[in-house]
Amino acid sequence: MQTKNARGGPSTALMLAGVAAILIALIALPQIADVYQTQLLTYGLVFAIAALGFNLLLGFTGLLSFGHSAYFGLGAYSAAFMVRYLGIGSMEVFIVFGLVIVALVSAAFGYICVRHTRIFFGILTLALSQVLWTLAYKFFWVTGGTDGLRVAFGNLTLVGGLIDFKGRGAYQAFVHNYYYYVLFLFCVCTALMWVITHSPFGKALQAIRDNETRAQFLGIQIRRYRWLAFLISGSFTGLAGILWVPLNGLVTPDVLYWPFSGEIVFMTVLGGFRSFAGPIIGAVVFNYLRTYAVASTEYWQFLLGAVLVILVIALPTGIVGTINRVYGKLTGRS
């Protein structure tokens, strides 16, 4: 919190009040909003988990991964495989086994990638994510190729089989319940990430980011810390992928293709990667931005590209950084 104040952000009490207010608003929202808006916000929260994980590498460790689509897609495909080949419908089973798979692959990829930093790290993560993409794309008799794999919400159960979705109004019930399911996991992930980034481990990562040589002199095992950060980061993003599948109802190789990695980077920078809340806000805003851009124009990529250019050139600290700066100016602190 000291770092926040140092940059002119609001005080601790104000922050806690803000968090509580946002949480209450998030809990109350499905009671007033319609099914579509609820669904849209669920997507936003799922991407927020992915961006939160991604930012442990970019914002806290100083490593720009251009291959996080790999972990998101891997989580998504793990869940879809369990539906398609094992006939499993329990969300908890998806999460447990999906996370194991994602963690194993993140550990292996991370072991390779953390040997490098800067641009080589980015290219290596990109290359490895594209290996997964080609496998999903080419082995169509397993993965369905570009048609993808369907995951129907009708066969899905939540909370160990207590909640299922059959009969009339099932879709509304699914959207409603799934929102709270995702919201709960989102809160767990955010709390967990908060603890991680404020633990001695998190501080060590920031030390590595700011000055690798000095961190090494302090006795921090740089490569191992980076590897652990990579593992945690990949797992968070993988969880987002698992949660995304039932919502989307379909998984295609697009979530493994590298432009999707670019979108995860985009979300994080939009929110501001130097702050804890940045990726969360960035992901939710990006999701609205993208959805409305797609709905309003055929050339939505152009619109997103233009937003990104303005962001990078004029507002490099993102939404949160800009708000903090404005707030700091208004209250006379800076």
Add this chain to the structure above:
Amino acid sequence: MDILAIQFLNSVFYASILFLIAAGLSLIYGVMRIVNLAHGSLYAFGAYVTAWTIGTLAAGAPIWVLFLLLPAGAIAVAVLGALIEPTLLRPLYNRPEEYQLLVTFALLLILEDSMHYLFGGVPLTTGPVIDSMGTIPVLGLRYPAYNLLVIFIGIAAAGFLWAFIYRTKFGVILRATSQNMRMASALGLNVKRVYVLAFALGCFMAGLGGAVVVPAQAAVLGMGIEALILAFVVVVIGGLGSLEGALIGALIVAFVRTAAIQYFAEVELAVLYLIAAIVLLVKPTGLFGRA
């Protein structure tokens, strides 16, 4: 045996195109330390401009006119590059490289949709050019003569680029800026001008790749995104910033890919990415890269 000869020619054809794209990417990285994610889209833009010029604007013109119009795409992309560098890249040289990567990603999004808007969603082709050259016999099989022309252009481009960088005054300036930008600036070189020209030259190479490929295959949406990844594999194998590396890398990628398509089509692309990952792991600077 005759099949092998055709496959060999196909590989060299493919390597020529890859070299043109990858050499531009490598040149831009070598001089400016920017990894241009929009490079594949610039290649696609070159392909579209040439296809549109030949197929729509000058449709029905005599065949020699069409051949003269072939470089239109390369020139258009070079001009575009000369506009992009001062407006989008120059403000970011003092920032961390993450921002430079992001702005080129934004450029990719903008270019992809601009092509969609300008040239529509249907593939553009330039059939008459490749048809006019006919085929030549290769060990009893017929091979399109145009592909041989592309191979020749690839070799010529490699030669010109080498001579330009190692045998001209501007090449010396380019290499000096690449090695130490501050020192070059202190010695009175106009670094801004060098950067504009280097970026435009890199874009020209990408555009030329697109311009020469388009008579052999149609310009389609998304071709740039695929090309970028392959160009990445080439420069990673050869070494970022190295011209020789781009040449060797392009040959390796082209031959591996042709062989893989023939014998194990499913893992064709995966093999290439794995080669790239292994090279990065063993020798991160690539086969010919500098530290």
